[in-house]
Amino acid sequence: MRKNIDDTLKPHPAVKSSEEGSLSQGLAARFSRRGFLKGLGSSVIVTAAASTGLVSTPKVEAYVPPVGEGLQTRALRLKVNGLLYRLEVEPRRSLADVLRKELGLTGTKISCNRAECGACTVIMNGKTVYSCTTLAVRANGKEITTVEGLAQGNKLHPIQEAFIESDAYQCGFCTPGVLVACKALLDRNPRPTRAEIKLALSGNLCRCAAYNHIFAAVEAAAKKL
Amino acid sequence: MANVKIPDSVLVGPEGTKLKAWGSSKELSAVGKPRPKIGAQEKVTGSAIYAYDVQLPRMLYAAVLSSDRAHARIAALDTRKAEALPGVRAVLTYKNIEPVKWEQEGNILRDTVGYVGEPVAAVAAETEEIAYDAIHLIAVKYDPLPSVIEPLDAMKPGAPQLQKAGNVWQGKPVIYKRGDVEKGLKEADIVYEQTYTTSVQHHTTMELHGCVVQWDRDGLTVWDSAQGVNQVRDQLASRFNLPVNKVRVICKYVGGGFGSKNSAKHYHGLAALLSKRTGRPVKLFNTREDEFPVSRHRPKTIQTLKAGVKKDGTLVALYHKAIGQCGPYLDGAALGARATGDGTKSLYLCPNLMTEAYSVHTNTPLLAPTRGPGDTENLFALEQFIDELAEKVGINPLEFRKKNYAEVDQPHDNHHYSSKGLDRCYDMAAKAFGWGQKAKASAPHKKRGIGMSSLIWHGNRTEKSQAGVIIQPDGTAEVVAGIASLGVGAETIFTQIAAEELGMKMESVGIRWGDSSSTPYTINTSSGSRTTAIAGPAVRAAAADARHKLLKAAARLLGIKPTEIATLSIKDGVISTGDQSKKISVAEVARKQGRELIIGTGHRPPNPEDMAIEIFGAQFVEVEVDEQIGEVKVLRAVTAIDCGRWINPLLAESQIQGGFIQGMGMALSEERIMDSRNGIQLNANLHEYGMPTSLDVPDTNLALDPEVIDASNNINAKGLGEPPLVGAGAAIANAIYNATDIRVRDYPITPNRIVQALKERSSGTRQG
Ligand code: FES
Numbered sequence: 006m007r008k009n010i011d012d013t014l015k016p017h018p019a020v021k022s023s024e025e026g027s028l029s030q031g032l033a034a035r036f037s038r039r040g041f042l043k044g045l046g047s048s049v050i051v052t053a054a055a056s057t058g059l060v061s062t063p064k065v066e067a068y069v070p071p072v073g074e075g076l077q078t079r080a081l082r083l084k085v086n087g088l089l090y091r092l093e094v095e096p097r098r099s100l101a102d103v104l105r106k107e108l109g110l111t112g113t114k115i116s117c118n119r120a121e122c123g124a125c126t127v128i129m130n131g132k133t134v135y136s137c138t139t140l141a142v143r144a145n146g147k148e149i150t151t152v153e154g155l156a157q158g159n160k161l162h163p164i165q166e167a168f169i170e171s172d173a174y175q176c177g178f179c180t181p182g183v184l185v186a187c188k189a190l191l192d193r194n195p196r197p198t199r200a201e202i203k204l205a206l207s208g209n210l211c212r213c214a215a216y217n218h219i220f221a222a223v224e225a226a227a228k229k230l
Numbered sequence: 231m232a233n234v235k236i237p238d239s240v241l242v243g244p245e246g247t248k249l250k251a252w253g254s255s256k257e258l259s260a261v262g263k264p265r266p267k268i269g270a271q272e273k274v275t276g277s278a279i280y281a282y283d284v285q286l287p288r289m290l291y292a293a294v295l296s297s298d299r300a301h302a303r304i305a306a307l308d309t310r311k312a313e314a315l316p317g318v319r320a321v322l323t324y325k326n327i328e329p330v331k332w333e334q335e336g337n338i339l340r341d342t343v344g345y346v347g348e349p350v351a352a353v354a355a356e357t358e359e360i361a362y363d364a365i366h367l368i369a370v371k372y373d374p375l376p377s378v379i380e381p382l383d384a385m386k387p388g389a390p391q392l393q394k395a396g397n398v399w400q401g402k403p404v405i406y407k408r409g410d411v412e413k414g415l416k417e418a419d420i421v422y423e424q425t426y427t428t429s430v431q432h433h434t435t436m437e438l439h440g441c442v443v444q445w446d447r448d449g450l451t452v453w454d455s456a457q458g459v460n461q462v463r464d465q466l467a468s469r470f471n472l473p474v475n476k477v478r479v480i481c482k483y484v485g486g487g488f489g490s491k492n493s494a495k496h497y498h499g500l501a502a503l504l505s506k507r508t509g510r511p512v513k514l515f516n517t518r519e520d521e522f523p524v525s526r527h528r529p530k531t532i533q534t535l536k537a538g539v540k541k542d543g544t545l546v547a548l549y550h551k552a553i554g555q556c557g558p559y560l561d562g563a564a565l566g567a568r569a570t571g572d573g574t575k576s577l578y579l580c581p582n583l584m585t586e587a588y589s590v591h592t593n594t595p596l597l598a599p600t601r602g603p604g605d606t607e608n609l610f611a612l613e614q615f616i617d618e619l620a621e622k623v624g625i626n627p628l629e630f631r632k633k634n635y636a637e638v639d640q641p642h643d644n645h646h647y648s649s650k651g652l653d654r655c656y657d658m659a660a661k662a663f664g665w666g667q668k669a670k671a672s673a674p675h676k677k678r679g680i681g682m683s684s685l686i687w688h689g690n691r692t693e694k695s696q697a698g699v700i701i702q703p704d705g706t707a708e709v710v711a712g713i714a715s716l717g718v719g720a721e722t723i724f725t726q727i728a729a730e731e732l733g734m735k736m737e738s739v740g741i742r743w744g745d746s747s748s749t750p751y752t753i754n755t756s757s758g759s760r761t762t763a764i765a766g767p768a769v770r771a772a773a774a775d776a777r778h779k780l781l782k783a784a785a786r787l788l789g790i791k792p793t794e795i796a797t798l799s800i801k802d803g804v805i806s807t808g809d810q811s812k813k814i815s816v817a818e819v820a821r822k823q824g825r826e827l828i829i830g831t832g833h834r835p836p837n838p839e840d841m842a843i844e845i846f847g848a849q850f851v852e853v854e855v856d857e858q859i860g861e862v863k864v865l866r867a868v869t870a871i872d873c874g875r876w877i878n879p880l881l882a883e884s885q886i887q888g889g890f891i892q893g894m895g896m897a898l899s900e901e902r903i904m905d906s907r908n909g910i911q912l913n914a915n916l917h918e919y920g921m922p923t924s925l926d927v928p929d930t931n932l933a934l935d936p937e938v939i940d941a942s943n944n945i946n947a948k949g950l951g952e953p954p955l956v957g958a959g960a961a962i963a964n965a966i967y968n969a970t971d972i973r974v975r976d977y978p979i980t981p982n983r984i985v986q987a988l989k990e991r992s993s994g995t996r997q998g
């Protein structure tokens with residue numbers, strides 16, 4: 006039942022060893038190429054993904070938190086769900102806090118805030134991480150996918166469709182993290198066995214215990230992919 | 231279960247009409263059908279807003295400093311450094327807080343603390359980080375007071391007295407008697423006694439407990455994570471002495487409740503007072519560590535059962551004594567005395583019976599209802615005991631239960647049940663499970679075993695409930711219900727009920743809920759598995775009223791006499807006469823009505839007086855026990871529950887599967903580990919607390935519907951939220967015994983306990 010203590014130190018079980026940091030260079034290049042506008046009175050700047058070549062630059066109304074006594078802010082560049090953001094953060098802010106409080110992406114939840122439940126799971130450079138225990142500054146230059154990035158516009162990802170059809174959630178609070186972990190699993194293993202599904206989700210707690218329906222949903226989505 | 235007579239009193243319709251008694255779900259169009267939940271899209275895209283997600287302009291963040299002493303007086307409290315920290319806007323302690331009575335013991339913050347985790351001070355600051363920085367700058371000096379942690383210690387003479395009436399809640403046990411237990415034991419051929427213990431179970435909702443509060447001249451607005459918007463609204467209005475119409479509680483989605491999010495709690499009060507003081511909205515959410523004490527829990531219990539049986543297996547006497555641990559205050563204490571519940575009193579026919587329940591005050595956190603409070607603790611013990619009794623008389627445990635089957639509710643004047651499908655549950659679950667056969671274990675050091683348990687959960691009493699159904703100008707219907715959504719799908723079920731009554735398609739019926747200011751008083755809070763059975767009938771009544779008004783309007787438009795509207799019916803949104811000669815769509819009627827909306831209102835008729843209402847079920851499991859490391863793997867679970875009509879089988883399956891897994895957690899791994907010298911919990915985190923993970927879940931977790939039509943209300947439903955957890959523990963314990971021949975009577979049945987028991991058995995210090 007209990008996870009080994011060491012497990013908390015390991016990456017999320019859905020993680021596969023992969024190339025890290027390859028994006029950061031590309032991102033940095035892209036940032037300088039586009040010559041980011043400095044938003045008036047805001048610490049956040051967002052632009053549409055470079056590849057779309059959009060002329061208009063959507064702005065995000067950002068909350069600008071005051072900085073704790075004696076702390077220096079650090080500049081941060083993130084690509085989240087295809088949008089580029091530049092912001093200044095306290096070095097102690099977690100990625101989860103930045104996503105939720107500063108970018109308004111409240112789909113990512115925080116439940117334990119110490120790498121034990123998976124509610125905050127996001128994909129960073131292709132790997133799932135617990136964003137509650139990832140310092141935002143460590144995500145600098147990385148590409149992040151949150152639950153808000155799973156659907157393409159109004160078109161839900163097959164795993165989202167399957168969650169609805171299978172009633173794979175009850176309260177839904179763990180669901181964003183679970184969905185992200187499922188998506189990461191299906192990305193690297195489109196035909197997972199039941200045992201592989203269980204293992205991939207073993208870092209995501211669901212107190213409503215919707216597990217049986219979650220397993221069924223992953224299997225249903227795998228069939229559609 | 232056809233041919234159930236539904237009393238006319240529960241089928242009261244608008245203007246002297248009578249509602250149709252619904253037949254089997256196969257004959258219905260919306261009720262009884264599997265439907266995904268309303269709000270599904272929000273939940274899978276991350277756009278569902280929980281209180282935890284609310285961010286308001288100028289919002290402050292609050293943090294709470296809680297006691298690290300079990301019992302102490304605050305000798306000195308210095309908040310100067312915290313107040314001086316830039317970004318801090320308010321610090322509340324007992325010294326400067328306005329008097330607001332929160333528990334029977336007095337003010338919301340006091341100069342004494344009675345358990346580790348009790349709030350001592352609260353801070354509001356510009357950021358969460360600054361609020362926690364400030365908390366760490368508050369210096370508290372405590373003068374210790376004598377404390378007691380373990381309930382058995384608290385019952386000893388000379389223990390520190392925590393309440394005027396003594397450490398036993400109300401100064402005496404709660405006693406129930408029928409017949410003469412002593413006499414019954416003398417008449418028995420076999421007398422048997424055993425003691426069982428159950429551990430604290432925490433709710434560990436994934437959304438932490440907390441709220442966002444804005445208190446200004448217009449009143450108090452709370453974005454809450456609550457099981458009931460009306461209950462929190464009423465309680466805050468009364469505690470702050472505000473008119474009810476100045477308090478608004480908004481809660482669309484709750485990230486898990488399980489009993490812990492009933493009532494206005496400390497955090498509501500502190501957030502409100504911080505908002506009042508600063509003039510800013512304040513967000514206060516526990517940290518996960520604080521959450522363990524503050525969100526409260528299921529009591530741990532020590533239970534002794536003694537029974538007399540005849541050689542043929544007839545139960546003639548039953549005695550049940552239960553000691554439950556509660557906190558130092560009266561708040562929540564009643565929950566410590568509920569383990570001698572309906573299981574002992576009602577489940578089996580027994581003429582001589584006595585129960586004795588003690589809730590014992592200790593310096594530990596307070597209790598809250600925890601999914602299936604009382605009956606769960608009861609059945610975890612009782613249903614192991616019943617298996618032990620069956621073995622003593624040499625009867626198969628399932629046969630033993632059937633032999634002592636109770637057709638009437640003994641503690642309630644032997645009333646007949648509104649329905650009792652327990653026999654069907656036994657049979658269908660046993661059949662689906664393959665009762666009697668166990669497969670071979672997967673390795674020589676592993677053992678397979680099977681076990682079962684009955685379950686019971688007390689049905690709802692008569693309660694008032696009202697709901698509305700609005701026919702909008704485009705012909706769609708909107709149910710209006712004062713509930714919060716816990717995720718079980720009550721709101722979805724309500725739309726099914728309304729669609730059925732209105733004769734409209736599911737897609738045309740929506741619902742508005744989760745805001746105390748724009749919905750009626752449908753339920754105070756969703757607890758006790760009551761929402762469907764209490765509020766569902768009100769929704770049907772409201773839909774019937776809207777239907778009646780629709781038909782009257784249609785009759786006018788079709789030129790039919792008002793006295794003849796009974797000849798009209800609605801199907802798939804079309805109103806027609808019996809011979810189909812005249813027709814008009816609901817949309818057309820609604821369009822003609824324009825802004826003069828058709829608004830149906832309805833209330834719940836009382837339960838029939840001469841019926842007892844209980845929910846029943848049977849749970850069967852197969853386990854594999856690794857005798858080398860003591861690990862138990864639940865391989866299969868089959869649960870059949872008579873909760874009356876299953877309004878939505880898909881959601882019912884979710885409830886049953888999830889409930890079983892929570893029960894499995896309580897049976898095998900979930901436990902509060904507390905240092906009994908100082909009352910400090912040693913595993914106040916999700917990792918060490920040990921709730922089940924995906925790896926622990928059995929692949930077969932079957933939910934079976936015995937298709938019972940209950941007679942107690944107009945939708946024939948009794949309630950399902952809590953029952954699936956109730957029998958899980960004993961079924962697992964019985965299966966472990968079946969596998970290993972050892973009885974572990976202390977829950978959770980951890981690997982440690984199993985290994986220990988096996989060791990004792992091989993060294994001859996233990997039998998069975
Ligand atoms: S909130 Fe990050 S793992 Fe629990």
Ligand code: FES
Nearest residue numbers: 175177211212213
């Ligand atoms: S759906 Fe409630 S915690 Fe998973």
